[in-house]
Amino acid sequence: MNKDGSGVINEILPRKNHISRKVPRIKGAGTRGERLEQIIASNVDNLIIVSSCRSPKFNNRLIDRLIVCAESSHINPIIVLNKTDLDPHLHYEEFVKLYSSIGYKIIATSTVTKRGIDELKNSLSRKVNLIWGQSGVGKSSLLNEIFPSLNLKIGMISDSTSKGKHTTVTSLLLKFGNDTSVIDTPGIREIDPYGIREEDLGHYFKEFVPFINECKFNTCTHDHEPGCAVIKAVEEKLISAERYQSYLNLRATIEDDMNF
Numbered sequence: 001m002n003k004d005g006s007g008v009i010n011e012i013l014p015r016k017n018h019i020s021r022k023v024p025r026i027k028g029a030g031t032r033g034e035r036l037e038q039i040i041a042s043n044v045d046n047l048i049i050v051s052s053c054r055s056p057k058f059n060n061r062l063i064d065r066l067i068v069c070a071e072s073s074h075i076n077p078i079i080v081l082n083k084t085d086l087d088p089h090l091h092y093e094e095f096v097k098l099y100s101s102i103g104y105k106i107i108a109t110s111t112v113t114k115r116g117i118d119e120l121k122n123s124l125s126r127k128v129n130l131i132w133g134q135s136g137v138g139k140s141s142l143l144n145e146i147f148p149s150l151n152l153k154i155g156m157i158s159d160s161t162s163k164g165k166h167t168t169v170t171s172l173l174l175k176f177g178n179d180t181s182v183i184d185t186p187g188i189r190e191i192d193p194y195g196i197r198e199e200d201l202g203h204y205f206k207e208f209v210p211f212i213n214e215c216k217f218n219t220c221t222h223d224h225e226p227g228c229a230v231i232k233a234v235e236e237k238l239i240s241a242e243r244y245q246s247y248l249n250l251r252a253t254i255e256d257d258m259n260f
Ligand SMILES: Nc1nc2c(ncn2[C@@H]2O[C@H](COP(=O)(O)OP(=O)(O)O)[C@@H](O)[C@H]2O)c(=O)[nH]1
Pocket: 082, 083, 084, 085, 086, 109, 110, 111, 112, 133, 134, 135, 136, 137, 138, 139, 140, 141, 142, 153, 154, 155, 156
């Protein structure tokens, strides 16, 4: 700062990456029209995708959509599967196996039994973390476990007055020490990946990549084409049918947006 109160910008930090979404559609306005980009955060290391075994119901489609967001933004996704105490039959283990086999870090947690809390804490450490998950999965509870000084409100009902309007993106940057930060995004209900080209989508399902190179046509959309190595891999159970279904669903939403 100079004597006269004016300041000098010493450095503008480069924007290494950014994660954005399509501006949500206004309720009642129909489904047509261009959807603009809304930047949620910049220079993020990890996208922490928080889900729960129950209440709200486990939703792997949503996880896959968020993984695509992370992959297309060059951000490392980490999956957190919370409320494992509510799944005594360990149904969630199938998905722990699936995501680990692809090469993603997935941490099974519970704020009741304290399972996985230390592992999650270590994963957040010395990184910029953007935390995202449906309302009620336990994001605030997990952050309170890891950083007890936080005292975030638990079970907060999201602001219903913002429903159907252009919601402002209210992100909260929480800093811990010099080098750990968590960006909480309580105002963001949905993330629709922005700017993903149809032909790139398959590459954001990273276990598809070795097969994509083997498809007969280089324009293959892995939907119906003869000689599609991705479809063959699904049939041979080398690619999970769940992940393939997520791919098809996302492909359909991208197509819808292109054909407005
Ligand atoms: N059984 C169980 N309940 C949890 C767990 N974590 C959070 N909850 C509960 O889930 C509800 C929503 O938690 P909250 O942290 O506010 O979720 P957020 O909306 O994602 O921030 C609260 O009633 C919490 O007490 C967990 O691991 N197991």
